[in-house]
Amino acid sequence: MRCAVRLVIERALDCCGCPCHGTTHKARLLARGVRGSAGVGCARGGESDADDARGAEMAGYDDAKRRRERSGREYAFEVATSVLRFGRGVSREVGLDVQELGAKRVLLVTDRNIASLSKVHQPVLASLRKHVPQATLSVYDGVRVEPTESSVLHAVAHAIEFKPDVIIAQGGGSVLDTAKIANLYSSLEFSGALESRHCSVPAEGSTLPHFLDYVNAPIGRGLPIPRHVHLAPLIAMPTTAGTGSETTGTAIFEHDALSAKTGISSRLLRPTLAIVDPLSLETVPIGVGAAAGMDVLCHALESYTARPYYERAAPSAPNVRPAYQGANPVSDVWALQTLKMLRESFGSREKLGDPRHQEQLALAASYAGVGFGNAGVHVPHGLSYSVGTAASRGLSVYQADGYVSTCASDGNGNGNGNGDGKSGKVLVPHGVSVAVVAPAVFRVTAHADPLRHAEAFEALTGESLPSAQRADGAYVGARLAEAVLDIMRALQLPLSLGDVGITSREIPAMLDATLLQRRVLDLAPSSPSAPPADHSPSATERDLLSHILHDALTA
């Protein structure tokens, strides 16, 4: 069986070539793409069996679904999201929510920068003091930006010691993800699940005996969280319009020993309530908002162009159906709407400072979260996880705009290092690390599913592509890549890996780290006639990813 990325490789190499295979990608795009050829092997491009798969999508992907049902493929998808409350000043209500939950011990997870921003943090504290004065409050402000295994375990230890019955997370994605993990492992500890488990993969440097049980494979074991474990209610209060973590069941961190990003994905991690207050965004520096906004954009583009859910193998039971299921008719609605919202309120630095557009961006981030939280993301996120490490290894001097120090906060821009022994590491904000590889990815993945990429381009730009060329992967991929680059230029963000100080010397190590990201790589778009993905990294897959990274070195 071939993996999804490998299928894309074969099409990309057929269609466009790469530095390893003769004619350059860009030259062949010019030679072939703009003339409207559908391209060799671009199975979803035109009048192929792909059309019946995608043509049926607004009716529920029915034809494709029936075919897969007969062949043991996935036939269902599931939609889950947090309760979302949105409005200016809504942070003031959190005390009432905690009161309703009957909480006696409240853990507020944040970072030092947010804790120092009175306009953002004080309304939450005031609301808690007013509505639940009898509750014991503990403020944990030690969250590290781009969390590591060590930093999340520090938060876990605090949660285990404090024994909260409600957790509030106020901050950027790093804060929300850390709070999810602290909630999971403290709940496992309280339920006795940690002691009773048997695990053959010891946690490297971990203080928890079975930390990797629930971490995504292949770094962890990827086990489902036991149903009898009841997590504490988690209230997520994002302070950036970016990760959408307030609506998803995913938490990302860096594995210390491998210096590779991994995470935990489970619907049970999803916050009970997301409180999104656009007033919290008004203190965000423009550079931070721009980076976070690119994350929103990539969530929408990737979830819409991900391989569809019915191309996975059917799960053995509903509770092992992954949170990242692949594109589906419901996630499509949220992704496309996100792109339309971004068209209006994103793409210029002036808009990032305008409260009206900030509010729209905050909503777009949550919309994208609902979409990709149920569909997943693919190759841009898979590659992005190695960007920061590569920049550090390459002695980059890149300094992220709006971020103050090497341990800068993703919340509102100031440093918040927590003594994790990694000071001096170059911070490439998550949104930037995804965006600098995304154009090169879409130039390739568009060959596997041109119509889908064309629809995403049109939603983002409002421009209709010529009907004769909507099925041309080379043409569509180039147009979508350029649309993303246009936004990055307008926001004065880095455009390429080279712009954050990465050279070709770093690519082999980046590939090693990326090939561990099976959960997202397997969502790369592929032919509807292809077999389901297996989990064996192949030389061919490495070739394609290498091609993409070389292409991403320059804009």
Ligand SMILES: [Zn+2]
């Ligand atoms: Zn992201």
